[in-house]
Each structure stands twice: as C-alpha cells, then as structure tokens.
Amino acid sequence: xxxGIRKIAGILVFSFIxxxxxxxxxxxxxxxxMLDNPANRRAVFLENRITRGNIxxxxxxxxxxxxxxxxxxxREYPQGEMFEPLLGYATVEYGSAGIEASEAETLLGxxxxxxxxxxxxxxxxxxxxxxxILTLDSRLQEVAYQAxxxxxxxxxxxxxxxxxxxxxxxxxxxxxxxxxxEWNKIINQQGSPLLNHAFSEYPPGSIMxxxxxxxxxxxxxxxxxxxxxxxxxVINGQTILEQNDKSHGWVNYDLALAYSCNDYFxxxxxxxxxxxxxxAAAGFGFxxxxxxxxxxxxxxxxxxxxxxxxxxLNLFAASTFGQGQVMVSPFHMxxxxxxxxxxxxxxxxxxxxxxxxxxxxxxxxxxxxxWLTPLSVQEAEKVKDAMILAVNEGTAAPGAIPGVQxxxxxxxxxxxxxxxxxxxxxxxxxxxxxxxxxxxxxxxGGTGGGVAAPIAKAVLKKALETKEGEK
Amino acid sequence: MLYSLSLRFLTLVILWxxxxxxxxxxxxxxxxxxxxxxxxxxxxxxxxxxxYFGYTGDRNLVPVIQTILAIGLxxxxxxxxxxxxxxxxxxxxxxxxxxxxxxxxxxxxKLEEYQYIWGMAALGLLFITLIFGVTINGATSWLRxxxxxxxxxxxxxxxxxxFMASYLDNNQELLRIGTIQAGRLSLPDKRTLGPFLFIVVxxxxxxxxxxxLGTALVFFLLMVFIIYMVTERLFYLLASLPVLxxxxxxxxxxxxHVRVRVATWINPWIDSTxxxxxxxxxxxxxSGGKLLGTGLGNGIGAYQIxxxxxxxxxxxxxxxxxxxxxxxxxxxxxxxxxxALAISVKAPDRFGQILAAGIGILIGFEALIILAGxxxxxxxxxxxxxxxxxxxxxxxIHFLLLGILANxxxxxxxxxxxxxxGKRAGVL
Numbered sequence: 001x002x003x004g005i006r007k008i009a010g011i012l013v014f015s016f017i018x019x020x021x022x023x024x025x026x027x028x029x030x031x032x033x034m035l036d037n038p039a040n041r042r043a044v045f046l047e048n049r050i051t052r053g054n055i056x057x058x059x060x061x062x063x064x065x066x067x068x069x070x071x072x073x074x075r076e077y078p079q080g081e082m083f084e085p086l087l088g089y090a091t092v093e094y095g096s097a098g099i100e101a102s103e104a105e106t107l108l109g110x111x112x113x114x115x116x117x118x119x120x121x122x123x124x125x126x127x128x129x130x131x132x133i134l135t136l137d138s139r140l141q142e143v144a145y146q147a148x149x150x151x152x153x154x155x156x157x158x159x160x161x162x163x164x165x166x167x168x169x170x171x172x173x174x175x176x177x178x179x180x181x182e183w184n185k186i187i188n189q190q191g192s193p194l195l196n197h198a199f200s201e202y203p204p205g206s207i208m209x210x211x212x213x214x215x216x217x218x219x220x221x222x223x224x225x226x227x228x229x230x231x232x233x234v235i236n237g238q239t240i241l242e243q244n245d246k247s248h249g250w251v252n253y254d255l256a257l258a259y260s261c262n263d264y265f266x267x268x269x270x271x272x273x274x275x276x277x278x279x280a281a282a283g284f285g286f287x288x289x290x291x292x293x294x295x296x297x298x299x300x301x302x303x304x305x306x307x308x309x310x311x312x313l314n315l316f317a318a319s320t321f322g323q324g325q326v327m328v329s330p331f332h333m334x335x336x337x338x339x340x341x342x343x344x345x346x347x348x349x350x351x352x353x354x355x356x357x358x359x360x361x362x363x364x365x366x367x368x369x370x371w372l373t374p375l376s377v378q379e380a381e382k383v384k385d386a387m388i389l390a391v392n393e394g395t396a397a398p399g400a401i402p403g404v405q406x407x408x409x410x411x412x413x414x415x416x417x418x419x420x421x422x423x424x425x426x427x428x429x430x431x432x433x434x435x436x437x438x439x440x441x442x443x444x445g446g447t448g449g450g451v452a453a454p455i456a457k458a459v460l461k462k463a464l465e466t467k468e469g470e471k
Numbered sequence: 472m473l474y475s476l477s478l479r480f481l482t483l484v485i486l487w488x489x490x491x492x493x494x495x496x497x498x499x500x501x502x503x504x505x506x507x508x509x510x511x512x513x514x515x516x517x518x519x520x521x522x523y524f525g526y527t528g529d530r531n532l533v534p535v536i537q538t539i540l541a542i543g544l545x546x547x548x549x550x551x552x553x554x555x556x557x558x559x560x561x562x563x564x565x566x567x568x569x570x571x572x573x574x575x576x577x578x579x580x581k582l583e584e585y586q587y588i589w590g591m592a593a594l595g596l597l598f599i600t601l602i603f604g605v606t607i608n609g610a611t612s613w614l615r616x617x618x619x620x621x622x623x624x625x626x627x628x629x630x631x632x633x634f635m636a637s638y639l640d641n642n643q644e645l646l647r648i649g650t651i652q653a654g655r656l657s658l659p660d661k662r663t664l665g666p667f668l669f670i671v672v673x674x675x676x677x678x679x680x681x682x683x684l685g686t687a688l689v690f691f692l693l694m695v696f697i698i699y700m701v702t703e704r705l706f707y708l709l710a711s712l713p714v715l716x717x718x719x720x721x722x723x724x725x726x727x728h729v730r731v732r733v734a735t736w737i738n739p740w741i742d743s744t745x746x747x748x749x750x751x752x753x754x755x756x757x758s759g760g761k762l763l764g765t766g767l768g769n770g771i772g773a774y775q776i777x778x779x780x781x782x783x784x785x786x787x788x789x790x791x792x793x794x795x796x797x798x799x800x801x802x803x804x805x806x807x808x809x810x811a812l813a814i815s816v817k818a819p820d821r822f823g824q825i826l827a828a829g830i831g832i833l834i835g836f837e838a839l840i841i842l843a844g845x846x847x848x849x850x851x852x853x854x855x856x857x858x859x860x861x862x863x864x865x866x867x868i869h870f871l872l873l874g875i876l877a878n879x880x881x882x883x884x885x886x887x888x889x890x891x892x893g894k895r896a897g898v899l
Contacts, residue, residue, distance in 0.1 A: 016801060026758045041775065
C-alpha cells in the first residue's frame with residue numbers, strides 16, 4: 001500500500017514536470033513564432049491603447065486619420081478610393097494591408113527604443129503614435145486616378161532625381177472607409193481591388209527595349225548602322241513578327257526604338273550575346289529586391305530563375321523585346337524610366353518623406369541615394385534621344401505635350417492566349433532636365449500608344465503645370 | 472500558530488497585491504474591496520479556529536489551497552467581474568463548510584459503513600441528472616431547482632471516492648491475491664470484483680451519456696490508480712490501457728465533438744476561427760505571456776478565449792503572469808497532491824489511507840487533464856481547474872474533499888498506539 005502510494009506520487013510528479021515542459025515549449029521556445037500566426041490578434045489588441053498616427057501627402061493633405069468618438073476610435077480615409085490600395089487598411093476584423101501594415105510599427109510608435117517609449121510600452125499607457133508624411137502629391141494622384149478609372153492597371157510617377165514616389169495608383173480600388181462593411185463585396189469584385197497592380201508583374205513588351213539598348217551599347221553596336229526591317233525575321237527557327245506585320249524598312253538604332261522594331265532588337269540583341277543582355281537586365285534591377293517600404297516582387301527574365309546564367313536562344317530572342325518569360329512590375333518599370341531620365345542612375349525609391357512624432361519633431365527623414373547605375377551618362381543620353389524620336393516621329397506620339405519635349409516608349413505586351421495586349425507607356429519630362437518619370441500599365445487595354453499614352457500625358461501635364469504654378 | 476498565521480498573511484499579500492495591480496489597471500470594481508475584506512477575515516478567523524480547536528494536521532495544506540483560491544479570485548475579477556462576485560460568496564461558504572467538516576466530523580471511519588449507499592448514490596445522482604438535467608455547453612450535467620443550479624458530477628466525485636475507499640478497504644486482500652488462476656495471472660473472482668465493476672462501469676457509462684467526457688476520464692484514471700495503489704499490482708495499470716484506447720476510439724466515433732477536439736488537437740490552425748478557435752486562442756495567449764507575462768490586466772486571452780473564467784483560466788494566468796507565474800501555480804497544485812499522498816501514508820487506518828490518496832489522485836488528475844488540454848498536450852476536455860475556475864459546485868465540493876482530507880490528517884496526528892487500542896472514539 002505505502003509502496004503503491006510512493007509510485008503514484010512518482011507518476012504524478014513526472015506528469016506535472018511533463019506539463020511544465022509543455023509550458024516551456026509554448027512560452028519560451030515558440031513564443032515568437034506564434035505572433036506571426038494570422039489568426040493571432042495580439043498586435044491589433046496592443047493597438048487599442050495607441051492612437052495610430054495620421055498619414056499626409058507632401059502638401060499636407062490628410063490621407064488617413066484616426067478620429068476619437070464616444071464609442072472608440074475610427075480610422076478614416078478622407079480621399080476615399082483615390083489612394084487605395086496603396087494606403088491599405090488596419091482593422092480588427094481583417095488585419096491590415098498596404099502602408100497601414102508595412103508602416104504599422106512607425107504609425108504606432110512601437111519601433112523606438114527611447115526610455116520613455118519603453119516605459120510606455122511596458123505599462124501600456126495610452127499614447128499617440130507617429131505621423132507619416134508621404135512623398136506623394138495628391139494633385140498628381142488625382143489626375144492619374146481619374147485617367148485610369150474604369151480600367152484595370154497602374155500608374156506610377158517618380159521624381160527621377162530623388163527617387164520620391166509622386167503618384168501611385170492602382171485600379172480597380174476600394175474605399176478604405178467601407179472595408180469592414182463591404183469586405184465580402186470587395187474581395188469578390190472583379191479585378192482584385194485589394195491587389196496593388198503597381199506591385200504586380202506583367203510582361204513588359206516593347207518597353208523592355210530600353211533595357212536591351214544597354215546590351216547593344218555594351219556589345220559595341222554601331223547605333224548609326226542601318227538594318228532592313230522586312231516585317232518579320234527568323235532566328236533559330238522562330239519567326240519574330242512585327243506588330244501588325246508592318247515592315248519598318250531601313251532603320252538605325254534611334255528609328256528602331258522610335259518605331260518599336262522587334263526584328264532590329266531581336267537580331268542585334270542575339271548578335272551581342274546573352275551575357276551583355278543578362279548584365280544589362282541585372283544592371284536595371286532584374287533579379288534584385290527593390291529597396292522600398294512596401295514589398296515589390298522581384299522582376300524576372302525566366303520563370304525558373306529571375307536572373308539565369310544562360311538563356312535558351314529562342315527565349316533570349318523573345319526577351320529582347322519583352323516577351324518570352326520576362327515579368328516586371330509597373331513600379332520597377334517606373335524606376336527603369338527614372339534611371340534613363342536621371343543620366344543612368346536609378347535612385348532608391350522613397351514613399352515616406354519624413355516621420356513626425358506627436359509633438360511634430362522630425363524622427364526620420366529620407367535622403368536621396370543611388371540604388372543602381374545601369375547606364376553611363378552617354379548611354380543614357382542615347383536612349384533618351386531615341387525616346388524623344390519615338391515621341392516626335394514614332395509610336396509614342398500620342399503622349400506628346402505641346403510646348404514641352406517629353407521622352408517616351410510604348411509597349412503592347414502579349415499576355416498569352418487570345419486576350420487583348422497589356423498597354424504600357426513609360427515617359428519622362430521635360431526631356432532636357434527631367435522632373436518626373438512615369439510608367440502606365442493598362443491590363444489587357446490594347447496598344448500602349450492608344451490607351452496608356454493619354455494617361456501618362458495627363459499626369460505629366462499636371463506635374464509640369466503645378467511646377468510652373470509654384471514658380 | 473505563528474507559522475500558520477504567517478502563511479495566511481502571505482496568501483493575503485498575494486491577494487491584495489493582485490487587487491492593487493487591478494486597481495492601477497482600472498479593472499477593479501469598488502464592490503470587490505469589501506468582498507476581499509470579508510474573505511480576508513474568513514482566512515484569518517480560520518487560522519484562529521484551527522488554533523482554538525487544536526488542529527494538529529498538515530499545516531501547509533490549507534494555506535496552499537487558499538493561495539490558489541486567492542489567485543483564482545484575482546483573475547476572475549480581471550476576466551469577468553460578474554462571476555467573481557459570486558465566487559467570493561462561494562469561497563466563503565466553502566471555507567465554512569471546510570471547517571465544519573474538519574471539526575464536526577467526529578470519526579471519518581464511520582463513512583466506511585455506508586459503502587453501498589455511496590455507490591448507489593453515485594449512480595442515482597447521475598441517473599437523475601441524465602433524466603431531469605439541463606444541458607449547458609453540450610453536457611447534460613446540471614440539476615436545476617428554481618434559481619439554483621448544481622453540477623451533480625461534482626458531488627459524484629465525493630460519493631464515488633467514498634465508495635471506492637470503503638469497497639477496496641474491505642476487499643483489498645482478495646483483489647491483491649486473486650482467487651482464480653488464469654495462466655500465470657491470478658484474478659479476483661466475480662463476487663469480489665463484480666459490484667465494483669458494476670458501479671464503475673455504470674458511472675462511466677452515465678457520464679458518457681451526459682457527454683461529460685472529461686469527468687469520465689478523471690474517474691477512470693482515479694479508479695485505475697486507486698486499485699493499483701491498493702493492490703500494488705502492475706497488472707491493473709497495464710490492463711487499463713487497452714480499455715482506455717478502446718473506449719477512447721468508441722468515443723471518437725460516437726461523438727461529433729470528440730472528433731472536432733481530436734482534429735483541432737492535431738492541428739489547431741486548420742480551423743482557427745471555427746472548431747479550433749478556443750484552443751488556438753488559448754495557445755496565442757499562453758505563448759504571448761513569454762517568460763514574465765504581459766502583466767496582470769494586459770493580456771488578450773481574457774477577452775479572446777471562450778470560457779476564460781472556467782476551463783481556460785490557466786491560459787489567462789499563463790499569459791498575464793508568464794511562465795514564472797504559471798509554473799508557480801502548477802507547483803502549488805503539485806504541493807497539494809503530494810501533501811494529500813503524505814497524509815495518506817501517515818493515516819492510521821487503511822480506509823483513511825485510500826480515502827486521502829484518492830482525494831490527492833483526483834485533484835492531481837483534474838488539474839493535469841485540464842492543464843494538458845489548455846496547453847495542447849492532450850485533446851481538450853472541459854473540466855474546471857480546482858479552486859481556481861469559476862463554479863460554485865466545483866468549489867464547494869473541493870472544499871468538502873479538503874475537509875475530509877484535513878480531518879484524516881488531524882486524526883492521524885494521534886498516536887498509532889491509541890488507535891490500536893481503540894481509544895480514539897470520543898476524543899474530539
């Protein structure tokens with residue numbers, strides 16, 4: 001009997017020790033991984049005692065604010081659909097997205113390590129978060145938003161000199177104020193309003209020729225040499241067609257880019273070799289993570305590898321004019337355009353100009369820095385000249401603005417299947433001293449010149465006008 | 472006296488510190504101060520009562536349980552003030568009942584005489600509940616009389632332990648040695664084991680019919696371990712394993728909610744908004760506590776976990792006072808279990824030994840099964856954590872069991888020789 005009691009005591013002690021091992025597992029070993037579980041609402045609850053900071057555009061227009069009411073706090077988006085899905089949302093019910101999610105720590109003031117903050121965090125005191133001042137210009141955003149309305153796609157405008165994002169529109173979008181009430185409607189709507197199309201990838205089509213240009217220069221191509229375009233050519237058994245089977249006749253590099261001649265870029269691209277092409281692509285940021293506040297997918301040359309060591313010849317030929325398996329986001333395309341505009345230097349893109357604490361002290365400030373240098377000053381000049389010719393005499397003409405010289409390139413990318421082509425238009429202005437670079441994509445919109453060019457034109461015009469007005 | 476009083480003060484310090492933190496958090500309703508004062512007076516008067524009656528039993532048992540109770544009360548105020556108010560009342564009634572049994576029960580050995588009454592009472596109570604009972608949270612385990620509801624399975628714990636202790640005391644030798652030879656095993660005959668098996672099988676069957684599977688599991692383990700303790704034959708322990716597996720499998724196929732519990736035990740995230748909500752929220756709360764906890768009043772579990780005031784109170788505790796606090800609570804329960812087994816070893820007679828050990832094993836398994844469920848070591852079975860979870864029935868019954876345990880401890884402090892010559896009668 002006594003022996004039995006002792007053994008049972010042993011079994012029970014062992015069981016309790018085993019139980020405490022369970023606690024060690026959850027509270028010590030797994031404590032941090034559990035926080036990342038999407039069903040875990042700890043972060044949202046921690047927010048309860050913090051007033052999320054406001055978000056402003058560069059001119060002080062309120063984009064998001066927290067209002068206190070009798071029943072609690074509500075997050076308001078006074079601009080409605082215009083800045084969504086870039087701004088995103090922050091809800092208890094459906095989590096958060098966009099800037100509201102990526103900058104949550106800043107907006108809530110949780111990423112600071114000052115002593116005061118630490119004490120506030122420890123005791124969970126009621127406190128205000130930080131305000132964000134974005135680089136966006138709501139006037140440009142509005143123009144881009146209006147121009148893209150009813151279509152599916154994206155507009156990205158950058159200041160090529162600083163990398164500041166001036167406008168970033170994705171359509172279709174949604175009203176951030178209605179996200180909770182109309183969640184089911186929004187997620188079932190066609191065209192994925194929650195998805196930011198500026199950060200989605202598409203085949204670039206002919207705007208890729210800007211990248212291929214770098215490969216041609218590096219391979220020592222004589223840009224004045226003439227090439228006879230017959231409307232189609234055969235490389236390694238693969239027929240390369242021109243758009244609408246149009247033959248461009250005798251063209252040099254400038255004319256080939258202006259007329260968007262596929263054969264010229266395919267023939268000369270293949271002639272210069274895959275190494276130069278892949279180097280040029282890498283130089284423009286293919287296969288690289290874009291250093292940005294929001295998550296932008298890595299642009300890729302092939303499906304298997306963003307930046308392969310070798311390319312299959314047929315795939316290579318198609319890649320030179322942006323078909324094959326090349327995928328790039330409108331945001332990255334805007335950066336590439338800005339690189340050409342900024343004398344061959346791509347600046348690190350910025351969306352957040354500065355962060356202010358609740359007493360309006362500047363906590364951090366963005367500074368311009370160079371991300372990549374894909375082109376030399378002379379090479380950038382050559383591409384620019386060709387892009388000017390494209391506006392003045394070539395396919396990019398629908399984007400021309402009277403009185404201002406712009407440089408641009410169109411793209412009509414085949415998405416595969418029998419769907420309409422994706423309409424692309426990249427441009428910067430004024431050509432001699434660029435202040436703004438823009439990339440427009442209209443999903444299955446048709447031709448770049450017909451559909452995307454007017455949108456880019458509207459944005460550029462507005463940007464140059466407001467610049468004029470400020471002087 | 473000094474030792475006893477200083478332990479009580481320690482308990483009250485824990486209580487009032489908890490209340491102080493809740494006050495800072497703005498979570499302390501004004502009504503609780505007076506209730507806590509009354510409770511504190513009960514605790515201190517209890518120490519004086521023990522002194523007055525010359526209590527000579529285990530000195531740590533009561534203070535440890537009062538500490539568990541105090542922690543439970545603080546957390547109930549934090550989780551659900553409306554039930555905390557009731558729990559204070561039940562706690563005071565429980566303390567009165569405890570002292571009434573400790574000093575009112577002249578000789579616990581008299582309880583042995585009613586062996587079959589206990590057995591039949593267990594069956595009767597469960598049977599009545601099954602027919603007239605009210606279903607709450609899926610289990611038909613409540614009897615309702617007007618305003619007043621009572622969970623009968625709690626009372627069944629007492630009568631079943633009394634039945635087992637008296638029965639096994641009377642039949643220990645037969646069970647131990649056995650009368651039928653089966654190969655190398657000697658098994659007890661039908662006459663010896665029959666009535667015991669009859670009662671036990673019916674009690675477990677009725678609990679299963681009520682869908683109180685957690686309680687059924689506790690009773691099953693209690694029964695197996697008491698038999699093992701009395702006979703010291705490993706055979707009974709091993710023989711219970713296939714029975715457990717078979718009935719568990721049967722339960723899995725018979726009850727839909729058992730399948731849900733098992734599925735969410737294997738992967739709680741698969742349906743973390745539906746069937747797995749409770750367990751996943753519990754784990755989020757526990758893991759969020761980390762080493763030192765989020766601090767009393769700062770956790771999310773208290774709002775997020777369903778039944779945070781009853782079955783899941785431990786998850787909230789683990790979150791808000793962290794691994795350190797949760798380990799302290801586990802340690803307190805282990806102390807009670809080991810004190811009960813120590814009392815059992817020292818008990819003057821076999822009935823007292825079985826009874827004391829039975830109470831210890833019962834409390835041990837109750838705590839282990841719900842804590843293992845909350846931490847996903849075992850599939851979840853709803854059980855209150857003794858003295859901590861909200862629930863009048865559970866609290867009263869556990870104080871009743873504690874009263875019996877302290878009574879045995881008190882009695883065994885008299886010398887063995889006194890007992891042997893039978894001079895005990897009328898000592899108190």
